Amino acid sequence: MRVRTTATVAGLMLAAAACGSGGQSTDAAPSAGGSSAPAAAKSLEGTTVEVAAKWTGEEQENFQKVLTAFEQKTGAKVTYASTGEDTGAYLGPRIQGGSPPDVAILPQPGLVQQYADQKALKPLTAEVQTQIDQNYTPYWKSLGSAGGQVYGVMVKAAHKSLIWYRAPAFEDAGAQPATTWDELIGKTAQTLADSGTAPFALCGASGWTLTDLFENVYLSTAGPENYDKLSKHEIPWTDPSVTTALEKLAQIFGKKEFMLGGASGALQTDFPTCATQVYGQKKAAMVSEGDFVASSAVQSGAKVGEDAKIMPFPKAGDTAPVVLGGDIAVALKDNKGAMALLEYLASAEGGSVWAKLPGYLSPNRNVSPDNYPDDLTKQLAQTIISAGEAVRYDMSDLAPSAFGGTDGKGEWKRLQDFLRDPKDIKGTQEKLEADAAKAWKK
Helix, strand or coil, X not given: CHXXXXXXXXXXXXXXXXXXXCCCCCCCCCCCCCCCCCCCCCCCCCCEEEEEECCCHHHHHHHHHHHHHHHHHHCCEEEEEECCCCHHHHXXXXXXXXXXXXXXXXXXXXXXXHHHHCCCCCCCCHHHHHHHHHHCCXXXXXXXXXXXXXXXXXXXXXXXXEEEEEHHHHHHHCCCCCCEHHHHHHHHHHHHHHCCCEEECCCCCCHHHHHHHHHHHHHHHHHHHHHHHHHCCCCCCCXXXXXXXXXXXXXXXXXXXHECCHHHHHHCCCCCHHHHHHHCCCCEEEEECCCCHHHHHHHCCCCECCCEEEEECCECCCCCCCEEEEEEEEECCCXXXXXXXXXXXXXXXXXXXXXXXXXXXXXXXXXXXHHCCCHHHHHHHHHHHHHHHHCEECHHHHCCHHHHCCCCCHHHHHHHHHHHCCCCHHHHHHHHHHHHHHHHHC
């Protein structure tokens, strides 16, 4: 959802500052790294490329540095246009008017299919696809494809498989970070609760946070193949694999002492208030959310890497879950400049340039974690690489918005209802399936 992607940059930039790491100066375009070099230098003299993306402020400034490195390499001139938060509202009139930007960066895969159906996208050249095949798993390639044709490349990621914790609370209680779900529930959370500290601050008023929690548990227990099937509604929400995941969630939702304020308190708490409850108010010990929690932690006075720490989302099954959000670059015009820029963004070289700047994570498996400017981001990048073929995109963002992205409806509402009544697993599944069937039929 929108808050999850726009907050990522601020969170990681603050994290980098908080870690006090000696990253490269951002006063000039950083030097490139990586081994998969795209277009030859100075081959696009006289060419202008327009690229449109939602980024503004410091996030835009960092992307501009990547574009500057591309300009220096190829001789092209790149102009940038901000779409604002509603990418579709910006691109739609330009596409209809016959004057789209050369390259657009889309905030979710569903837009790739939408614009492909409108014949607005240009198939990627063999050179761009070579970079994708060298640097990305087949899963990422599929997210940029529609109708068997490759149109886009994932260029930026947001890490969603984390549990943030307050180290002093763990130390006071004698609790330890968990590596498995059973450890999280039976040892870590119980130890914290016994010490008088609420283990979790849940952001139940923001329904998308509950979908993130479900997705991590489901990916771990059901595995990547079933995750793909459920994300496409190829198996129903009444499937036993969903039952298993909900039973795991009920181990938290069903214990009032595990949640700050119990279920009623959680359902009245939005994001980022739940993070503030952990690091500002110090009322709870853990919050399960993405890398962007760093922003709230720092704003609350916590130091990332010291009192604000992370653990990878514990394994609830056979798979160590890594769920990402991210942005996909596509070509709206078929010209050398557009394709050269996409080739560069898909390369290890382009990703390595970007990785040296704060607020960025690459889904490119050949961008070394050593490129990142702070220990936290290096750690997050390594988990993406280590997960390999098991990495998956945020499921709710792959679903029709009526089911996976609307406040008070679909998955958001049903998981909120389940938080309120975690004993009703069967009824929750039936309602989820009814909502999904309606959304996919449309």
